[in-house]
Amino acid sequence: METNDRGGVLGVLLAQGRGRPRWGSGSDYLVCDVERACVAAYDGMGGWQMDEAQRLYHAERCRVPEALVSCRRNGLALEDAYRVQWCGVALRVREGARVLGHKVGLTSQAMQHQVGIDTPDSGILLDYMVVAPGEALRAAELLSPRIEAEIAFRLGRDLCGADVVEDAARGAVAEVFLALEVIDSRFHLEGITLADSVADNAGCARFVLGDAVPMPSWDLRAERLIVCSGVTPVAVGEGRDVFGDPIRSIVWLARRLADFGAGLKAGDVVLAGAVHESIPVPAGKTVSVSSPRLPPVNLHVA
Secondary structure, eight states, X not given: OOOOTTOTTHHHHSOOOOSOOOOXXXXXXXXXXXXXXXXXXXXXXXXXXXXXXXHHHHHHHHTOOBOOHHHHSTTOOHHHHHHHHHHHHHHHHHTTOOEEEEEEESOSXXXXXXXXXXXXXXXXXXXXXXXXXXXXXXXXXXXXXXXXXXXXXXXXXXXXXXXXXXXXXXXXXXXXXXXXXXXXXXXXXXXXXXXXXXXXXXXXXXXXXOOOEEOOSSOGGGOEEEEEETTEEXXXXXXXXXXXXXXXHHHHHHHHHHTTTOOBOTTOEEEEXXXXXXXXXXXXXXXXXXXXXXXXXXXXXX
């Protein structure tokens, strides 16, 4: 898979520069290199954000769920939750992980109803999350995995700014895929809030992409996705179930990143969000998603 280790929020985490790392809004952003990323989290943001990121990192590695951040941090602000998320990314980048792009979550009514959260969020896709074609998902590596079918994009050029509109987002897309995303939670889920989801990197765990097609002229809103477990259909949804049009996920994401002085970069992969409620991971079966005009995706669960 083509990657871009300078894409997306690495503009926040890993931009080359001088001076004390700092957080801000608008044009202010965290400036640090790879070696300074975690130091910046302690020094520029305060130690507690890194403490929470390390808790989640430990939960992921040891497969032991943590109590919700919001239970320990009453009134946890969304901006602080994103700081926790990016501290966690900084830990993994320091160990050699590379950023491939982003996911936008909770973009459909089905997912919002299932989780009980009515506001979208976003997470960061890292290279170790990729399940290559022909590889099996090792579900035992995860805590409580579930699967979602989505439309995904790869950008052909940079896209940034608080005033990004749909035409600009559509023009920035080079390729479109079907995707299966495996979400997971490093938390005990009862009582989860939007801030908890954000801190937990929006549930990013694994993903697999189908073959790419150039950004089409036909309407992705009408693309009907059918999800099967083995040969049995288990979920269905359409592109329009995501924000009314999946391209709006890119618009939302670009505007959200602009709040932190970041943006999308050429080469970034963006998962637009599930078109249906997430489904349990079926042990020993193959999950697939197909649609009329996009190549199918299969994921075998070991």
